Amino acid sequence: MNSWQRCGSLGLSPDQDDLPFRDDFDPDGRIVRAAVPVLDRLQSRFAGSAMNISVADANGTVLLRRFGEASLARALPAIQRVPGFVFAERVAGTNGIGLALAERRLIRVYGAEHFAERSQGSACRALPVRDPLSGRIEGVLCFGYPRSAEDPALDAVIRKAAKAIERRLLGQSSARGRALLRAYLDAGARTAAGLHHGVGVDELALELHPRDRSVLVGKATELISRGDRAAVDVHLSDGRRVTLVSRPVRSASGVAGIAIEAFLPALSPGKSLSVPHQADEPLGLPADLADISGGPLLGAVHAAPVPELRSVTASSGLLPVAESGQGVTITDSDDVTDHRPDSPPPARGLVLVGEPHVGTYALAARRRLELLSETSTRIGTTLDIRRTAEELAETAVPRLADFVTIDLPEAVLRGEEAADPGGDLRRTVVHGIRDDLPFRPVGKRVDYGPTTPHLRCLTSGQAVLEPDLKAAAGWLAQDPEHTEQLLSHVHSLIAVPLVARGVALGIAGFYRGQDPAPFGDDDRSLAQELATRAALSIDNARRYTRERTMVLALQHSLLPHGLPDQDSVEVAHRYLPAESDVGGDWYDVVPLSGTRVGLFVGDVVGHGMLSAATMGRLRTAARSFAELDFPPDDVLTHLDNLVGRLDREDPVSDGGGIIGATCLYAIYDPTTQQCTMARAGHPPPAVVHPDGAVSFPDLPAGPPLGLGGLPFEATEIHLPEGSQLVLYTDGLIEDRQRDVDMVLDQLRGALAHPERTPEEACQAVLDTVAPAHPCDDIALLVARTHALDPSRIATWDLPADPALVSDVRASAVRQLADWGLDEAAFAAELMLSELVTNAIRHGAGPIRVRLLHDRTLICEVSDTSNTAPHLRRAASTDEGGRGLFLVAQLAQSWGTRYLPQGKVIWAECGLAGV
Template sequence: MVIADLLGVARMAAITLDDDGRIAHWDDTATDLFGVGRREAVSRPLGLLLRLPPEVRGVFEPEIFGHVWCGACTVPRVDNGEPVEVAWWVYPIEAGAPCGGRNAPGDGNRDVRVLALAADLRRLRTDGPGVTIGDQPVEAPDGCARRASGARLLRVEPVLATPSVEPASAPYAGPFAARLAELMPGVGAAMSEWLASRVLGLGCPAVSLGVTVPLPIVPYTGRATPVPNPGSATSRPQPSQSSRPDATRPPPDPSPCPEKGLETMAVREPLTYLGEAGQQIGSSLDHLQTARTLAEVLVPRLADYAAVELLECVATDSAPPAAQIDETTQMRRVAVVHNDEPGRWDDAVPAGEPLLLPPANPFVQAMRTGRPVHIPRVGAKRAAELSALLGDRDLRPLFTGRALLVVPLIARGRVLGTLKLLRKPDRPAFGDLDLAMVDELARRAALCIDNGRLYRREVQVAEELQRSMLPDDPPDVAGARVRYRYRPAEQAVNVGGDWFDAIPLPGCRLGIVVGDVMGHGLTSAAIMGQLRTAVRTLAAEDMRPARLLRQLDGLARRLGEGYLATCLYAVYDPVERRCTLANAGHVPPVLVSALGDSRVLPLPSGVPIGVGGEPFEAMEIEVEDGAQLVLCTDGLLERRDRDIEQGLAELRERLVDATTDLDLTCDSLLDGLAASTPADDIAIVAVGFDGIPKDDVGTWSLDPEPSTVPWVRSQVAGKLAEWNLETLTDTVQLLVSELVTNALVHGAGAIDLRLIKGLNLLCEVYDDGADLPRLRHADATDESGRGLQLVSHLSSRWGTHRAERGKVVWFEHDFPRPRPPG
């Protein structure tokens, strides 16, 4: 068997096992062959990972270590279960012991490790040397023959030899031995001739375990081309000329020059390293994690110590990078990686430490000039100077005798910080290739750090914009309790336009709104703010839910085509104990009765806001005291494994027998229904309906006559005495007189008065007049216009709004403050 020919045709997977039988090395060829990545394979038993047959699995057990074995078996790929016929070459790599396992006589407790080479047996049969399965044992040069019981023996037929040729007179023994000497220069001519004769004579691998030589394995170049289907007409292999006895075999193709192969590998290896390191550096949008990854990929490949130091404004993302660097520029060490003993530099150069660098040092010089600073060997005097510049710690052991390289981190023309690299005294200084690779990785890392900083700023802007447009605390209203929760999406690109609000309305009523702007990002958050402001403005006009949605839809269509949103608006009246709801394409709410039953309210779905062309319908329901209403956005219900209908059903089930504590209800819904990393915003509003007791409400229907005014004053005084609010009698009587008189003058028909004791004292006067009163300045000669000025001055708040027929004028008066004891 010609080794170069075999390795040039079939890619060999190199796997090493530690002394416990677990995988210590797993290369890319093994990933292609068995369908499992390096991260999943390392530290796992090889036999269990690949589901090897029992007769083969024993070869890789610790008690068999030290045995030379080659064979073949069929295993299923880990990723898809496709069977793969694998050829194995297994060798111990224990230093100083060519044969013998862990329990061999005189072995002691030596650590025996195993090297396993694996290849696709089908490719060896079709593209490489001839391969057969036999029953003869494999023999090592020292006679240590081992083979697992029941395993199939792999035999590789020699490419250039025939079985009938004697080893001593084989015409190819000389060239084969010379080729082995080129591939393994440490073996020697005598050993090369002996190995060549064994291989040509036996047709099986012959391994000398007494020497250590580099294995001539070609570098990984990607997954092998699939083996053609032997049954297809186009891929059926043609019989070679060497299969006919009378045919003359053509001369083999000349092997590539070893010098060219080594040169190709020398060029390819740095490029492969740069590609893999750059991929790791750019794998995170966290600028601090990117800095740590930069230090990790450089040790130990290019340095023994790596530290990344960023400007304080960049590390904390508090301001853009500074335009100029001087002695007042603050920095922070964000990452330290080294290959010394653990904890060696933790106290001397801790990560996260703030720094203030003097101007005369190579670190500031690199940032000012934008060019690396390389000191091939730091002497004792220079080490003392560097140590003194960095504080009161003795850092001379860190610098003395080592090569120092300081590279500035520059992105978009601004300096972000520095990368500091050190090599131990036993390593050479940084060469031109090292400098080029470090410079390339520093440029990539600086751009990734700046991108991460900008992305973080975008996330903060989006979240701050959205949170500034959402309510802070639920309002305190009479007859109802409100709690809500909001959880933004995990990434800035997914920050959406979910909004919610609870709006106190006249008459102790409560307006509840939940909406979701279609789309994500800053634009959706800005649209959400506009729509929320519009809802609050329209709700202040005491519009019924269906009319409010019509007005909001018209506003959205006037603002632009992208103003699309779903919205649900409800109004709760704690006096009448009724709730009126209207929906614009939003998720319907769930109503929980006082007995614990839950149901999804069958609201007319409607079309989203901004679509237009369809009317909105309202639904009015009676609610009992102790009931709850839960509204949410689709981010709570919809996940990859669950659609909205399934999420709505699960929401209803979780609300059965819900606790009266609304905070616990909201938290349990978030914990039970929301995804751990939500792809969309989540908003939840829970409302508890308590109602206002009937004894705290007084109503009177008045005749539109002047004699009504003194009569209603006495009625109001009696109700205030009943509520123990006698101290407010004079003021409230005066305010009631003004409102009733205004209704007699400007109204028409019947007049109604309602007095409600809630969180404060509310008085409402209704009349049939169409004109709304307005506050104006009265001159000294005017005979009217001073009534509303009096109401505005004596009440804590007043207002007016239209009713279905007529108008309502109201005022609120705070309760008297309790007197301090004593």
């Protein structure tokens, strides 16, 4: 079932017929040479039957085919008879070869258990074939047959055949390792006499955690490197104990080595550990199959895979089996069984066999490989340049070096490429087993001369080894006084360039002081590999820093640089980018006609340069729609159409584009203290009332921008003077680690202080509500409302009668005199005359005239007609058509805004000289 689930997740289909075919496999490879005689014997054994025998490599590519009946090969499709087809589970679904590789054990697939429909009429058995020395899976032996030919005895047959192939693989190994292994097996056959149960170590390894297997092999390697008789108790993570015993072994040719055996206590009730047949026990094959490679099968010797030791074990004769826990006790006792006479004897099996000096090399190589393996998880956990450099130093100390220094150019720290990597180096990291060494401190400029190991490594691109710093003339000459101080603490150095993708990023210095052994060539190779891997992570962080800096610069350039001059609201704002990347959050404040003000906040989905650029386009369009005096719901409708059009016009959006952008638009009118709002999938605003009460108005949510065809609804609320309207994006309240309702309660508490200024409110919200490490950017806008003094508002209602125009002019002049605006009276009187006359002639009554005394003088004339006025240049023979032209000349600005019933024509007159 697990295999079927994996196949489903990979998108495989049961009715697929094609499989990948490879013609580049080696027809004379190691596994092929080992398997050919065995398959020839099996073909003879199953002659006349419908048996299909195949051997595949460790990737699932079939290398060999044999058939019990020759005519069967002609009747089968090519996919089942020609070598080269790949049966890995990821491409072929659940099948014998693929499942054996995935599960790493003997498996049986019967009938409909096959994923592919073409195979559901047959059955198969498959077993991994391992290299006895490295424990690595070299291939798979598979028996395929009709469902009607199912026979449980095939388990024993395939096991013995796989053992025969494995023994032939062993025959291809080094003569010395083979001689030691043969000596151990011969000694065991003479002395065991049934006193111990042989344990199939492959079956033991299946029960162990990978970390347990690693520790077990590591302890066994240490015992071999000791070169004497000893025992070690290793406690597994599940509480069991494995005792490793080292025994001297000498081959017939005089090769001296150490064999490491594992002893397991008797199994608890309810558990079983199958014991493989001994070397002299028949496995159900014909007698001649046992002699395929000239000797008995290896029985108890079967290695579990330890990938990190492959290069060592394959050439040394070490035999890795399993790895395990902690708690080591070394004794000289030969009796490690510690069991009562009436208790079952412990299980016993071979773990490693090899020569002591080879074990020493293997142990050192293993530790280096473990360090390299750890590098992939410890270095590059962040996209911060300094932190990545610190991780390199922390990884190398103390397992490779006692002290590490890392110097990076100032340009690299900014995310750029350094024009002269050795010319502007800054000490970025100093890390070691002690903190009192006289290295130059972090942040200081470091200048290296051309003869120093550091600059030589940067020039050559290769690590430079100085095993004895007292004899390193170039290093000593650089700064005699400083180097003399260091020589009392360190004695050996490896200087390694940090180079990635052809770009020199800096220098890493590995120093040894406490360990008396100088660095060697192996250490230099290890340091070079560590630095190479770390350099890639540092370069990734550098590139990210550069891209983030560019996007931040673009984002800030597209956001408002200042707030417009207006008295309707007192505004404060904040923009906080995400830690990982910059997004498309934005805000804006737009002065509108009639002393009103428009407040925007929006969010473009995604992160990076594209989102920032899209944000700029949307903000520009939103501002344009707002300045046309459209109501909030109409503005959102226009933005929705724009987003849809942008997606359709983008050739690379593939239908995804920026659909999902959100926006909230509010218009506040200080003359009525009413606020009209509409939102498109955006979080609702918070309203702080003058008494400190905080509420979240229930606005219709509306769809996100870009979906198209769905309406937006506007809601009007009353905002008394001194209220605060708080607009924000979802990055403020949405966090995977926090509950939204709890965050809204925090926001309510942070805002429940009406005495705070908008600036103070912004800071309080970011300090108490914003996540410590935001994964999305945050835009915040706080606006405290003001009301226009009623004494600065003058309104007249009149019917559509031309005779009343003069009365309006006279009343307006008197009102301007009361406001002390006599010098503006002429222009205002003329503008009102033209606007009222146009409303009477071309509009419909009743007509309202309103004067607003704010930073400017605003003249408004409204009527119930939707007829829009148009500015035009009148011909010399026209009797009319010059009214709006005169208004445009006298006013700073003028325009039209539409009401639910009618329109308003307004003109704004400056008061700079008044």
